[in-house]
Amino acid sequence: MSLLGRLRDLARKRESPGLTPDAPGLAIVAEAFDPAVADSAVLANSPGWVASAPAVFVHHLSLPPDRVAEAAAILAQDGWELREQGPDGDRVLVHALRVQVLDALHCAQERSRMAGLAQRLGGDALGWDARQPGESPTASA
Numbered sequence: 267m268s269l270l271g272r273l274r275d276l277a278r279k280r281e282s283p284g285l286t287p288d289a290p291g292l293a294i295v296a297e298a299f300d301p302a303v304a305d306s307a308v309l310a311n312s313p314g315w316v317a318s319a320p321a322v323f324v325h326h327l328s329l330p331p332d333r334v335a336e337a338a339a340i341l342a343q344d345g346w347e348l349r350e351q352g353p354d355g356d357r358v359l360v361h362a363l364r365v366q367v368l369d370a371l372h373c374a375q376e377r378s379r380m381a382g383l384a385q386r387l388g389g390d391a392l393g394w395d396a397r398q399p400g401e402s403p404t405a406s407a
Contacts, residue, residue: 285320285399287347287363292322292397296368298377299326299393305377306370315396318367322397325362325380328354329389337362337387357389368396 295314338348351359381391
């Protein structure tokens with residue numbers, strides 16, 4: 267990520283001090299687990315997503331257990347928090363989380379970055395979801 271991109275992300279984080287990954291009432295408002303579907307299409311087709319509001323951006327990764335700490339250290343440099351979710355066969359399912367305002371460009375950049383990181387560490391990037399306060403659009407159906 268470029269220096270300008272990092273500065274923009276830092277500015278976005280300062281705009282949203284109230285939202286945290288553990289905020290109550292978070293609902294998944296967008297998710298992308300099919301690499302053939304563009305992130306712009308995912309966001310455009312997500313009725314619950316509020317483009318101007320910060321979201322908890324969550325990447326789902328499957329990593330070898332002995333590489334989780336390395337992934338956490340690499341991701342922490344850019345403000346990502348890595349949380350173990352449980353076993354995934356001979357791997358560990360982890361979530362990389364960060365609060366930010368989402369747009370298609372940053373979603374695509376981070377999806378690519380996570381895929382590259384997971385591959386270098388012998389794992390897989392499974393997809394991502396975005397969480398914002400409010401009721402899930404599918405919960406009311």
